[in-house]
Amino acid sequence: MPCGAPKPRGPPPPAAAAAAASPEAAAAAAPSGPPPDLAAVLDEFAAAFGLPRHQLRIALERQPALARVSPALLAGRVSAYTRATGLSSYQLLYMIARHPTFLQLTPAELVARCEDLGRALALGPEDVLRRLVSQPTFLDFPPDVLRVMAGRVAAELKVKPAVALRVMAGLPPRALRNLLGLPAGALRERMAGLRQVLQQNFGSKSASSAVTLLLVVRCPPLLALPNKAVAATLAALMTIPPTKVLSRTAAAAARGGGAAAAAATGAAAAATGAAATAGAAPAAGRGSGAAATAAAAATAGGGGGVLDVVKACPDVLTLPPESLRGRFIALAAAMRIDMPAVVTMLFDQPRLLLVDPAKVRDRLEGLTFSLMVPRSAALDMVVRQPQLLLYQTEKLAENWAALQRLLCVTFEATLSMVTRHPNLLCNSSANLNSKLAAFEALFALPRARAVMLIVQRPALLTLSERRYQFVHRALASLVPLQPAALGRLVCREPYLLMEDSVKLVSKVNDAATLLGLTDADVGNMLSRAPEFITKDFRHWQTNFETIVSGLCVSKAKARATAFRFPALLAEDPAALHQASTSTMSLVRTSAKWLAELERAAPEAIFKGIKGYNGDALEHLQFLVDNGLQPRQNLLSTIIWDRASFLQRYPEFVHWQAAHRASSTAPNGLPLRPVVPGPSKGKAGQAGPQTPLPKPTQQEGP
Structure with missing residues (x-):
C-alpha cells in the first residue's frame, strides 16, 4: 500500500471486492445499499492518487461504481499502468471510468496490445495512447479488424485514415461495435441525410459538404443517430423564441442587403437590451463579447447565427428535443435571468446546453458562497464569460488561489481583477x-x-x-x-x-x-x-490639420513638428484647437511675430501650440496690450517663466492686477488680483484659471 494511503473502509461489498481483486468487473458492480458519502470518497481518492478533487469528481460521476472500489488497490494498479505506458494517473482513471474492462489486461499485455495497434494502424506509440485515451473500447477489437473499420470509414466519409480514427474514437462504444454490421454505404447515406437536414434550415450554400463533415468530425455520435432525431432537435433549437428572431433577421439581412442588416443588428441590440434589464448587461472589454457574438450572429447570412452555434458545439444536436427546451428554460430559471440574456450566453458558449441545470445553479452559488463574489458581480461575470459555468467550483477556487499567489495580491485585489476580467479564472x-x-x-x-x-x-x-x-x-x-x-x-x-x-x-x-x-x-x-x-487615423489627421491651419505653417513644417513631438498627435483635438486659436489670436497682432513663426523650428512651434508654461499666453497678452511686440522676440516670450519675464518687465505685476480685476473666470466669478511683491517662482504664482471671490477695496494693487 502506498505511503499515506487511507486504510480500506472495512470489508468491501462483494461486487466491490470483485472489482478490486478483478477490476474488469468494476463496470458491472451494481451498487448495493446506500451510496457512500461522495465527500469522504473524494478525500480517500485524493489521498491515494494525489489528484485534484475536481478531476476525481469527473471520474466518479462518469463511473459511480468506482466509489465502492478500494482507492489504495486501484491506485496501485494505475501506478503499474503508468510505469508501463507513461500515461498519467488522471488519463488512466478516466479510461477506467469509461471502460473498466480494460483492466483485465496486465501492464505487459497492455503494452503489447498498444504495439500491435500501432503496427496495424501505422501509428506511433504516442498516437496509439492518445487514441486509447479517447476510445478505450479499441482494446476490445483485434488490430486487423480496427484497420478494416478505419479503412471503411475513411472511404465512405472521403477522409484520411487518421481522421477516420478520430471519428471512430468519438463514437459511443455500442455504435463503434455496430459499425461492423452496417451495410455498405450506410455512413455515406447518413452523411447525405445530415447535410439535407442542414440545407433545409440554413440553405445549400451554408450547409456545404465541408460543414457537414466538420460537424461529424467534431461530434461523431451524429453518425449513430437517425437523421429524423437530429432534424427534430435542430427544429427545437430553431424554435427557441429569441434564437428564432435572430435567425429570421439574419436571413432577411442576407436577402435585403444593408437595410435589412441594420434591422438585424437592431434585433440583436434589442436582445442585448433585454439582457441588460435582467441586471446582467455585458460590460466593456471582454464583457461586450457576448453582445458582440449575438450581434454577429444576427448579421450573419442565411441563419448563420444558429449555424455558428451548431458548428461550435455540434453535441447539442444529440440532445432530445424535449431535453433541449427543458434545459434552456431551466438554465434561465437557475440563473434567474430572462430568455434573451440566456440566448446571448448560449451564442457565446453553446456547451452550456450540455450541462445539467442543477449543476449550473450549484456552480453559480459556488461563485457567491465559496469564492465570496457578490451575487450581482457573479451574475455579471457569468453573462460576460459563460465558460465559468463549465468549471466545477473546486477548479475555479484552485485557479483563484493560483492567480492570487502568482501576483502576491490580497483577496480584494484578486476580486477586483476577476470581476473586471472573468476569463482570468479560466486559466x-x-x-x-x-x-x-x-x-x-x-x-x-x-x-x-x-x-x-x-x-x-x-x-x-x-x-x-x-x-x-x-x-x-x-x-x-x-x-x-x-x-x-x-x-x-x-x-x-x-x-x-x-x-x-x-x-x-x-x-x-x-x-x-x-x-x-x-x-x-x-x-x-x-x-x-x-x-x-x-489614437486612430482620424484623430491624428484632425490634430495635424489643426497644426497646419491653426498656426498657419506649411505641411512640411507640420510634419517635421509631428515627427519631433509625436505626443501632439495624441492630444485632445478640442484642447489643441483652443490652444492654437488662443496663441494665433495674439501672434497675428504683429507682422514680426508672424514672420518669426513662419521661420520657427519645430521646437518653437511645439512650445507655441502647447504652451511652454502656463503663463505664456498672459505674457503675450501683456505685450500686445502695451504695444511691445516690435521690441520682444516671440520665442523668448513663450519660453520665459514668470521670474524671467518679471526681470525684463516689472510693470507686468500692475498690469496683471488690473487685468484680473476686470476679468471673470469661466464660472462668472472675478479673478483674484496678484499683490505686488517678489516672485515666488512657479509654485507661488497665481494662475489665471484660479477663480476666487471678488476682492475688497483694500486688496487693490
Whole structure:
C-alpha cells in the first residue's frame, strides 16, 4: 500500500471486492445499499492518487461504481499502468471510468496490445495512447479488424485514415461495435441525410459538404443517430423564441442587403437590451463579447447565427428535443435571468446546453458562497464569460488561489481583477505561470516589474502566449530598441501589448502615409512617445490639420513638428484647437511675430501650440496690450517663466492686477488680483484659471 494511503473502509461489498481483486468487473458492480458519502470518497481518492478533487469528481460521476472500489488497490494498479505506458494517473482513471474492462489486461499485455495497434494502424506509440485515451473500447477489437473499420470509414466519409480514427474514437462504444454490421454505404447515406437536414434550415450554400463533415468530425455520435432525431432537435433549437428572431433577421439581412442588416443588428441590440434589464448587461472589454457574438450572429447570412452555434458545439444536436427546451428554460430559471440574456450566453458558449441545470445553479452559488463574489458581480461575470459555468467550483477556487499567489495580491485585489476580467479564472496555475514566464522572457522584464505591470493591467493575462509573440515580433520590427528597452517601452504604454499585431502594423502604415515618413521613422516616434499610437487615423489627421491651419505653417513644417513631438498627435483635438486659436489670436497682432513663426523650428512651434508654461499666453497678452511686440522676440516670450519675464518687465505685476480685476473666470466669478511683491517662482504664482471671490477695496494693487 502506498505511503499515506487511507486504510480500506472495512470489508468491501462483494461486487466491490470483485472489482478490486478483478477490476474488469468494476463496470458491472451494481451498487448495493446506500451510496457512500461522495465527500469522504473524494478525500480517500485524493489521498491515494494525489489528484485534484475536481478531476476525481469527473471520474466518479462518469463511473459511480468506482466509489465502492478500494482507492489504495486501484491506485496501485494505475501506478503499474503508468510505469508501463507513461500515461498519467488522471488519463488512466478516466479510461477506467469509461471502460473498466480494460483492466483485465496486465501492464505487459497492455503494452503489447498498444504495439500491435500501432503496427496495424501505422501509428506511433504516442498516437496509439492518445487514441486509447479517447476510445478505450479499441482494446476490445483485434488490430486487423480496427484497420478494416478505419479503412471503411475513411472511404465512405472521403477522409484520411487518421481522421477516420478520430471519428471512430468519438463514437459511443455500442455504435463503434455496430459499425461492423452496417451495410455498405450506410455512413455515406447518413452523411447525405445530415447535410439535407442542414440545407433545409440554413440553405445549400451554408450547409456545404465541408460543414457537414466538420460537424461529424467534431461530434461523431451524429453518425449513430437517425437523421429524423437530429432534424427534430435542430427544429427545437430553431424554435427557441429569441434564437428564432435572430435567425429570421439574419436571413432577411442576407436577402435585403444593408437595410435589412441594420434591422438585424437592431434585433440583436434589442436582445442585448433585454439582457441588460435582467441586471446582467455585458460590460466593456471582454464583457461586450457576448453582445458582440449575438450581434454577429444576427448579421450573419442565411441563419448563420444558429449555424455558428451548431458548428461550435455540434453535441447539442444529440440532445432530445424535449431535453433541449427543458434545459434552456431551466438554465434561465437557475440563473434567474430572462430568455434573451440566456440566448446571448448560449451564442457565446453553446456547451452550456450540455450541462445539467442543477449543476449550473450549484456552480453559480459556488461563485457567491465559496469564492465570496457578490451575487450581482457573479451574475455579471457569468453573462460576460459563460465558460465559468463549465468549471466545477473546486477548479475555479484552485485557479483563484493560483492567480492570487502568482501576483502576491490580497483577496480584494484578486476580486477586483476577476470581476473586471472573468476569463482570468479560466486559466490554470500552470497556464498562468507559463504566460508570465513567456512575457518576462520576450520583453526582458524582471519578475517584479512584470508582476507589477500585470497587477495594473490584469487583461494582459487574458492574452495567449502566441499573442505575446506576435506583438513582440511586430514591435521589434518597428521600434529600433534593445530587448530591455523594448520592455521598458511596453511598461510605459501597455496598450502596445493589448493591440492586435496586424492592426498595430496597419496603424504604423497609416501614420507613415499621413506624415510622409517611412515605417522606420514612425517606429522612432513610437519609441519616444508610444501614447500617440493609441489614437486612430482620424484623430491624428484632425490634430495635424489643426497644426497646419491653426498656426498657419506649411505641411512640411507640420510634419517635421509631428515627427519631433509625436505626443501632439495624441492630444485632445478640442484642447489643441483652443490652444492654437488662443496663441494665433495674439501672434497675428504683429507682422514680426508672424514672420518669426513662419521661420520657427519645430521646437518653437511645439512650445507655441502647447504652451511652454502656463503663463505664456498672459505674457503675450501683456505685450500686445502695451504695444511691445516690435521690441520682444516671440520665442523668448513663450519660453520665459514668470521670474524671467518679471526681470525684463516689472510693470507686468500692475498690469496683471488690473487685468484680473476686470476679468471673470469661466464660472462668472472675478479673478483674484496678484499683490505686488517678489516672485515666488512657479509654485507661488497665481494662475489665471484660479477663480476666487471678488476682492475688497483694500486688496487693490
